[in-house]
Amino acid sequence: MRLAVTGRHGQVARSLLERAPADIDIVPLARPEVDLQQPRAVAEAMAAARPDAVVNAAAYTAVDLAETEAELAHRINEAGAGAVAAAAARLGIPVVHLSTDYVFDGSLSRPYREDDETGPLGVYGASKLAGERAVAAGNPDHAILRTAWVYSPFGKNFVRTMLTLAETRDELSIVCDQRGAPSYALDIADGIFTVVRNLLARPDDAALRGVFHMTGRGDTDWAGFAEAIFACSADAGGPAARVKRIATSDYPTAARRPANSRLDTARLAARHGVRLPDWRDSLPSCVDRLLAARRVHH
Ligand SMILES: NC(=O)C1=CN([C@@H]2O[C@H](COP(=O)(O)OP(=O)(O)OC[C@H]3O[C@@H](n4cnc5c(N)ncnc54)[C@H](OP(=O)(O)O)[C@@H]3O)[C@@H](O)[C@H]2O)C=CC1
Ligand SMILES: Cc1cn([C@H]2C[C@H](O)[C@@H](COP(=O)(O)OP(=O)(O)O[C@H]3O[C@@H](C)C(=O)[C@@H](O)[C@H]3O)O2)c(=O)[nH]c1=O
Numbered sequence: 431m432r433l434a435v436t437g438r439h440g441q442v443a444r445s446l447l448e449r450a451p452a453d454i455d456i457v458p459l460a461r462p463e464v465d466l467q468q469p470r471a472v473a474e475a476m477a478a479a480r481p482d483a484v485v486n487a488a489a490y491t492a493v494d495l496a497e498t499e500a501e502l503a504h505r506i507n508e509a510g511a512g513a514v515a516a517a518a519a520r521l522g523i524p525v526v527h528l529s530t531d532y533v534f535d536g537s538l539s540r541p542y543r544e545d546d547e548t549g550p551l552g553v554y555g556a557s558k559l560a561g562e563r564a565v566a567a568g569n570p571d572h573a574i575l576r577t578a579w580v581y582s583p584f585g586k587n588f589v590r591t592m593l594t595l596a597e598t599r600d601e602l603s604i605v606c607d608q609r610g611a612p613s614y615a616l617d618i619a620d621g622i623f624t625v626v627r628n629l630l631a632r633p634d635d636a637a638l639r640g641v642f643h644m645t646g647r648g649d650t651d652w653a654g655f656a657e658a659i660f661a662c663s664a665d666a667g668g669p670a671a672r673v674k675r676i677a678t679s680d681y682p683t684a685a686r687r688p689a690n691s692r693l694d695t696a697r698l699a700a701r702h703g704v705r706l707p708d709w710r711d712s713l714p715s716c717v718d719r720l721l722a723a724r725r726v727h728h
């Protein structure tokens with residue numbers, strides 16, 4: 431199977447490249463050749479790649495910066511995503527698209543289900559919600575996977591940030607009133623492969639299409655996530671810091687973030703047979719890899 435993937439250096443794109451089984455060839459469609467801001471380049475590259483399916487893993491993901499770059503965020507996350515979906519539709523292939531917990535306002539007291547009302551608090555979330563609609567409109571043969579709190583050995587993410595900060599700080603103040611489920615990009619990649627196989631195997635099965643929630647099992651808050659990161663790091667001889675639990679109101683940021691980011695993943699399990707591992711089980715190997723990479727660089 432040939433699987434086109436947008437982006438090359440992103441956390442999910444690199445995880446798809448690393449985890450691809452022997453029968454799946456990944457064709458990266460990435461900048462500078464393929465920029466999601468150029469719909470024609472997207473369509474031409476996809477036609478040339480002749481894939482069996484496409485995963486749109488590229489996105490504008492700078493949550494705070496998006497507040498002052500709304501137009502760019504929408505060009506990439508809305509128009510760009512729509513262009514990928516439309517190009518897939520013209521080729522007669524399914525599109526798997528990644529979306530986010532930040533489409534919700536976080537005011538519910540239980541994990542969010544796919545059909546719960548959306549209400550993004552910031553530009554990034556709004557651009558991703560608009561992207562979901564553009565993908566659905568561009569290609570009925572789609573699976574939109576909302577994930578959250580993605581971490582990995584690659585790129586910028588909370589685990590890497592914590593390890594970097596702990597090298598120079600004894601104590602870090604971390605918010606404890608935003609709850610969610612850390613999701614390991616390598617686990618997400620495995621889940622994506624299963625979803626793609628299901629879509630290709632059952633082209634007429636409407637239950638496999640639509641929106642699905644895909645996050646790591648278990649939940650925590652950012653402070654709890656930081657504490658777990660430092661416990662793993664200390665075990666492996668890496669840097670650690672004390673975590674001071676603070677309220678969001680004491681950590682001002684440009685974008686507001688949902689207090690409750692937990693997503694109910696039952697639909698994905700029931701229809702696609704996909705359940706990601708517990709974030710606590712995946713975290714140690716991520717921390718080990720990040721520490722090993724730091725030792726090489728230092
Ligand atoms: N990170 C997170 O915590 C979460 C992410 N998501 C979603 O999951 C998906 C993957 O996220 P993740 O892997 O973390 O993202 P990253 O920020 O790690 O990577 C995104 C990649 O998108 C590519 N990209 C950005 N702009 C463009 C453009 N104009 N044209 C082409 N490529 C572009 C870049 O690839 P390159 O460097 O190769 O140019 C970049 O590395 C996204 O849809 C994101 O919204 C959902 C929930 C949480
Ligand atoms: C660095 C730092 C962050 N924080 C807070 C800020 C924020 O509320 C939380 C996490 O910080 P981040 O900047 O990693 O969070 P953020 O970039 O908002 O992460 C989000 O990225 C996008 C792409 C998504 O789709 C979301 O699912 C989510 O993963 O921790 C602290 O309280 N103390 C700190 O020292």
Ligand SMILES: [Mg+2]
Nearest residue numbers: 491492493587
């Ligand atoms: Mg960030």
